[in-house]
Amino acid sequence: MAKQKRHLLDFENEIEFDLIGICTPHPDYRVVWDINSTLKWQLEKAPDLFEMSNKKGLSHSKHTYFHWKDEENYVEYYFIRNKSENKFLIPEYHQIDYFIIINNLQLETVEEVVQKIKKVGNVMAVFSYDATTIASAENIIL
Numbered sequence: 001m002a003k004q005k006r007h008l009l010d011f012e013n014e015i016e017f018d019l020i021g022i023c024t025p026h027p028d029y030r031v032v033w034d035i036n037s038t039l040k041w042q043l044e045k046a047p048d049l050f051e052m053s054n055k056k057g058l059s060h061s062k063h064t065y066f067h068w069k070d071e072e073n074y075v076e077y078y079f080i081r082n083k084s085e086n087k088f089l090i091p092e093y094h095q096i097d098y099f100i101i102i103n104n105l106q107l108e109t110v111e112e113v114v115q116k117i118k119k120v121g122n123v124m125a126v127f128s129y130d131a132t133t134i135a136s137a138e139n140i141i142l
Helices: 028-039 110-118 135-140
Strands: 017-023 050-053 059-063 065-070 075-081 098-103 125-129
Touching: 017 110, 028 075, 028 110, 098 110, 110 125
Parallel strands: none
Antiparallel strands: 017 098, 017 125, 050 059, 065 075, 075 098
């Protein structure tokens, strides 16, 4: 009897989103309200939680988030709380309170979005990150 050959398919998750960090002492609903008002976005609270899993597939932490899919421009926006249940979405940046994840940004650059968010009243600081350089970024592939 011939020995069966086994082939292993190894898929790498591609990180194809823009990542913006926000520092603010205010609650998420207040920051989202100000962002929506200033940037004319339509972020809405998601009915479920963003669940992080560990390598074994067990739930690690759950984070509240807001979402908006701009159908006209084919862009998706996520506003996610970084810290939940004393665990972080992206532990490398534990000082960041919230992250904005943008999929398929085309009409403007990330730096233009950062400059607009800096004008939001309740935001103390805004940073853009290269998600491909963050080890835990593949945990948040949407």
